[in-house]
Amino acid sequence: MERDAYESDSVVLIKRNARRNAHGTWYGLYRCGCGTEFEARTTNVNTGRTRSCGCLQRTRSAETLRKLRLRHGRTGTRLHRIWVAMRRRCDYPAGHNYAYYGGRGITVCARWRDSFESFAGDMGEPPTEHHSIDRIDPDGNYEPGNCRWATRSEQMRNTRRSND
Numbered sequence: 001m002e003r004d005a006y007e008s009d010s011v012v013l014i015k016r017n018a019r020r021n022a023h024g025t026w027y028g029l030y031r032c033g034c035g036t037e038f039e040a041r042t043t044n045v046n047t048g049r050t051r052s053c054g055c056l057q058r059t060r061s062a063e064t065l066r067k068l069r070l071r072h073g074r075t076g077t078r079l080h081r082i083w084v085a086m087r088r089r090c091d092y093p094a095g096h097n098y099a100y101y102g103g104r105g106i107t108v109c110a111r112w113r114d115s116f117e118s119f120a121g122d123m124g125e126p127p128t129e130h131h132s133i134d135r136i137d138p139d140g141n142y143e144p145g146n147c148r149w150a151t152r153s154e155q156m157r158n159t160r161r162s163n164d
Helices: 044-048 055-072 078-091 118-122 154-157
Strands: 009-022 026-031 039-043 132-135 147-150
Touching: 009 039, 009 044, 026 044, 039 044, 055 118, 078 118, 078 132, 132 154
Parallel strands: none
Antiparallel strands: 009 026, 026 039, 132 147
16 A cells, blocks of 8 residues: 555545645545545545445445334335325324314324334225225224225215215
8 A cells, every 4th residue: 555545444545635626625536445436525534524435324324224114114105105194194283284184183093103013904905096094983083993995985975074
């Protein structure tokens, strides 16, 4: 290794002051532990702010995503999106439909609010892509005894207006 080599974690300096930007900041050419060569601000590498070519961040992001998916492995599925939307309608005042749900006092039972697995176990998968979650009593909460899968036409017959 040459005399100017500087090592920070797995980053090795290949060429000092490879270039300077318009603001006078010096850049060096570095080799990451993964073998990739990249340019970075020398001050960022020297202070430890830059510790790789970006592979550490990509690895951490992938690991975080894997850990989240290990919980139930169904993140992003249609059933999971329905569960997230149900909670958003009832629990997040900034949501566009909150006034019609949480704003009226409709809640998600604690069992479902705290656990996607419980929701999935109680409701199962929607029978078809045309079914969505429906509250049997439109003034009731999202809970096992008050929810079913219904088509759009079934839901339209089960509104506050049509039940008066």
